[in-house]
Amino acid sequence: MPVEDGRASQSRFTVNSSTIAEAVFMAVLILMAAGPLSGMIAWTHSTLSATISRGATQVESTKNLAEQLMAASDKINGLEKKLADNELELTKLKQEAKDVNRLRSLLNLKQSITRSTIGADVTGRSPDNWFEQVIIDKGKTDGVKLGAAVITAQGVVGQIAQEPAESTSVVRLVTDPEQKLGVVIQRINMPGVLRGNYKNPPIIEFVPVGTPVDIGDKIVCAGDGGIFPQGHPIGTVSMVRRDTNGTTLSIEVKLADNLYDLTHVLIVPPISL
DSSP: OHHHHHHHHHHHHHHHHHHHHHHHHHHHHHHHHHHHHHHHHHHHHHHHHHHHHHHHHHHHHHHHHHHHHHHHHHHHHHHHHHHHHHHHHHHHHHHHHHHHHHHHHHHHHHHHOSSOOEEEEEEEOOGGGTTTEEEESOOGGGTOOTTOEEEOSSSEEEEEOSOOOSSOEEEEETTSTTOEEEEEETTTTEEEEEEEETTEEEEEEEEETTOOOOTTOEEEEOOGGGSSOTTOEEEEEEEEEEOTTSSEEEEEEEESSOTTSOOEEEEEOOTTO
């Protein structure tokens, strides 16, 4: 009986020792695995934290950049508007300065002409006869008469070719082919007749071949008939060409004033009236 008890005790001890050894071995394995695993977890956590931090920084940076771009765009738009307003104001000032200079020139011309004159503003022109006539704001009640000359300080504009209305008049321009004007080539004192040619330069026709006319020669009013002031500028010779008949010349004239940018004119009634 005691022998049996010794064997039973030995068997229980062996089982218990084996179980403990296995438990210790498993614990060691767990500890060995837990070390790298915890490091990996820590590395993963650190990496994720850094990535999230970088992402948040980039998002914030992108947001700040977008706000800066929007602010810069608003500033540029404001500057562009201010520049456009300044350019518009500058244009207006230039036009006003031009008008003042024209008015000053007309006043000086009015004082230098011995004949009575009437100042007028150009109020319009018809698209249907852009190169033939303009409308001015003076008429019968202002003393405007049929046949009166219309000029600026720079040169001849045209003539009152229709009976004036009470407060307006129609001016037939020197660019109208129906408008003819006695002229003189000043340098050689050569007379001629100027005829309008619509948008093209007016022409002095039938000048004899051999006439020593040159580009740049000044053309002035002949003053015959007491309509246009004698010696008033008309323009300068811009081209000389031989006519098809071979015996005469046609002389193109560049007008002294721009008839498509008229604002103020001077009306000179005919001497005969």
